[in-house]
Every structure is written in structure tokens, then in C-alpha cells.
Amino acid sequence: MQEKQTDKYIDTLEYTLEQPEDAYYHLRLYVARTLPSSIALANIKKICDEYLSGQHHLEIIDIYEQPERLHEENIVAIPTLIKISPEPYLRLIGNLSDKTKVIMRLGLV
Numbered sequence: 034m035q036e037k038q039t040d041k042y043i044d045t046l047e048y049t050l051e052q053p054e055d056a057y058y059h060l061r062l063y064v065a066r067t068l069p070s071s072i073a074l075a076n077i078k079k080i081c082d083e084y085l086s087g088q089h090h091l092e093i094i095d096i097y098e099q100p101e102r103l104h105e106e107n108i109v110a111i112p113t114l115i116k117i118s119p120e121p122y123l124r125l126i127g128n129l130s131d132k133t134k135v136i137m138r139l140g141l142v
Contacts, residue, residue: 058089073112073129
């Protein structure tokens with residue numbers, strides 16, 4: 034188990050080192066207005082402001098306003114953050130309140 038976590042950390046670190054500093058991030062966040070996903074929304078906005086100022090586009094999809102999008106993108110849990118670009122494509126599902134984990138997974142370290 035520990036070996037898998039170490040491998041995941043090394044992969045994330047290598048990916049981070051390969052990303053150009055001027056990479057443009059396209060993110061899509063699926064939230065539900067009635068759930069505590071507002072914490073996720075606030076956290077993602079804060080991360081974008083701190084780490085991606087002027088280098089990102091954040092789409093916010095409220096599943097109650099656009100339920101068809103759930104099926105289109107196979108969303109199974111809320112909140113879900115999708116990193117469309119830069120590659121690789123990435124999905125972060127569930128708890129997005131741990132800022133450090135989200136930053137690492139997005140390769141913003």
C-alpha cells in the first residue's frame with residue numbers, strides 16, 4: 034500500500050516538473066447548490082486565484098441547472114473537478130477541501 038502511494042507521489046512530482054510555467058488550465062467543477070460542495074467551490078476558486086491567476090478557465094456546472102451534463106461526462110459523485118488541459122486529463126472526485134492534495138493532484142506544486 035505504501036509503495037503505491039509513493040509511486041503516485043513520484044508520478045505527480047515528475048508531471049509537475051514537466052509542466053511549463055505558462056500552461057493554461059481548463060477546469061470544470063461539478064457542484065450541487067444544495068450540498069456542501071460550496072466548500073469545494075470556494076477552495077477551487079482560491080487555488081485558481083493563488084496558483085493560476087490569468088492562466089485558467091474555470092467552468093462551474095450546477096447539476097440541478099444542467100442535469101444532462103451528468104450523463105454526458107459520466108459524473109458519479111459531487112463535487113467532481115475535471116482538468117481538461119493541460120494534459121493529462123484528470124478527475125478529482127469527492128472531497129476537495131484538502132487544498133494541499135488538490136494542488137498536488139493538479140500539478141501546481
